[in-house]
Amino acid sequence: MGWQEGKYKYEQIVHKVIHLIEYGTFRPGNSIPSVRQMSIQEKVSITTVLQAYYILEAQGYIKAHPKSGFYVNSILPGDYPEPDVSSPGSDPTRVSIRELIMMVLSEHLNTRLVHLGVAYPNTKLLPTEKLNRNLVRIGHRIGGESVQYSIPLGEESLRVQIARRLLEAGCAVVPDEIVITSGCSEAITLCLRAVCSPGNTVAVDSPISFDALRCLEALGLRVLEIPTHPRTGMRLDALRRAIEHQKIDACLTISNFNNPLGSCIPDEKKKEMADLLGKYEIPLIENDIFGEIYFTETRPRVVKAYDRKGLTMLCSSFSKDLCPGYRVGWVVPGRFKEEIEWLKYTSSVATTKLPQLAIAEFLASGSYDPLLRRIRKIYAQNLSALSVVVKRYFPDETRVTRPSGGFLLWVQLPDFVDSLKLYRSALQKNIAITPGYLFSATQNYKNFIRLNAANWSEEAEEAVKCLGEIISTLK
Known part of the structure; x- marks a missing residue:
């Protein structure tokens, strides 16, 4: 039925708005005409428009924002069905x-x-100019110190800021429990080196970022892919069966907004994952690189928040939301801190000092949120x-x-x-x-x-x- 063919006026408005949304006139996040504007345009009463808008809201096309009007929803009804839960093979490869x-x-x-x-x-969208000004200003301020080595742990001012932000993710850590790395990839590589040897088996989400897979390939590790739900992440029943039937040396997951799935493990399942891996003393490498880019009301927690044995190594970086080219990441290594710090020192000594300081100053300024x-x-x-x-x-x-x-x-x-x-x-x-x-x-x-x-x-x-x-x- 065309949008003009509704039997009642409110139906015609409903069909018209849906038509305009589906053909891109109103895009997700856009405001639609106010109740008064639509009333004038369609020559109908405000009550009729409200009835139409309430139907559109109930159907999931629009959402009312208090004192602001109606907006097109970010996720629209009638979207394609989701991919099924993945079903990878049951043998390491x-x-x-x-x-x-x-x-x-x-x-x-x-x-x-x-x-x-x-x-x-x-x-x-990134604050490139501000960060670069920070680099120049800090370089002038500290002079020759700016080209000196940092320490393997990284600059304390940055570790302080990361520790503060981790409180929102459910983690209470102190700055000395954090190691700064050259991006998240180095953090993951250091963690894998700390707990695995060539030929060991690592359980991973399926699908998973090829950055993670290249780290595993470079270290000569075998991968056991675990079925993963497109919205709720790694299937813990499948992980439990895998652990019970073969030796798993470590587990690697992108807990919040998996790349490429976008899945997010619910908080109660994160606790279950921490308990399961803790029971079998299996280290977890948790990648939270997309954790700050959430569309829900609050930031999702991390598995690390539920870890009571120090087995979870939480990795992230500023590459997806601030400055990819600066190559600054970090890891909270838990019980493996001493080994990770040594591996960092022997592989690259330390992460470059100036980018760390520029990011720390940006975070301290209150501009990040x-x-x-x-x-x-x-x-x-x-x-x-x-x-x-x-x-x-x-x-x-x-x-x-x-x-x-x-x-x-x-x-x-x-x-x-x-x-x-x-x-x-x-x-x-x-x-x-x-x-x-x-x-x-x-x-x-x-x-x-x-x-x-x-x-x-x-x-x-x-x-x-x-x-x-x-x-x-x-x-």
Whole structure:
């Protein structure tokens, strides 16, 4: 039925607003005409408009903001169904995706491409100028000390700020329990080196970031992929069965807003995970790199908050929400601190001093929380807009995730699509995506792709439309 064909006036308004939302006139996060404006436009009573808006709100299309009006919801009804819980094999396997990773990375700096897949934040939203001014000002202030080595633990001023922020995630730690690293990847690598030897088995989410997989491959470790729910993360019943049937030397999870799924382990399940791994004395490497980019009312806690044995090593960085190029991350190593600190010293001595100090000053200034509030809102809107466009242009059998944080969308395409072939075809149209093969040691996700909503734009929307056209030719 067209929106003009409703039997009653309020039905016509309902259909009209839905039509305008689905075709992009009103995008997720946008305000819609006020009750009074719609009343004048449609020549109906305010009561009629209110009735229509209440129906739209009940159906999940809009949400009332007190004293502000009605806004299009970030997650819209009628979205594609989600991908099923993953079902990887039950045997550990060696990781061998190096060539695929390097192939995809080779295009990351190609400015001719529309980058729909790489997990980079939107640098236009980041406080680059302020951070760079901090660098210059601090360099002048401390003079020659600015080019001196830092200590393996990292600058105390930064560790203090991280410790304060961790209180929101449920963790009470002191600065000396934190080790600053050169990005989150180094933090994960140090943790794996501290508790594993070549040939050991690590249980991981499936799918999981290829950054994690490359760390595992480089260290000669075997991977046991654990079924993972697209919204609630690693299945603990599956993890328990795996532990009971074979030797697991460590576990690695992206607990909040998994890359690429966007899944977030509920807090009660995080406690269950900590208890389960504690019972069997299995170390956990917890990646919380997207933890600050949440769309819910409060920040999700971390598994580390429930760890009573010091087995959880919490890793993160400022790469997704502040300054990816500064390469500053950190780890709270628990009982493995002494070993991690030594490994940090023997691998790179210390993380560069000036970027640490610039970030510490930015955090101390109170500017970080307003920045996070802004990017959370924009990324939530961008993800919803991307989902709407995927729905419009991709085949009906497509499934997409519904992330409650981060800026990544995991897309399951029809079985006839090979994501590697799609990747190559898209490059010919100057579009770059990330094929699903990269997110599994066993290359399970041949008909999946990862899309990035951080840099959403009209150009990106046209690229998604073109991608849909390419997919239709692959049948």
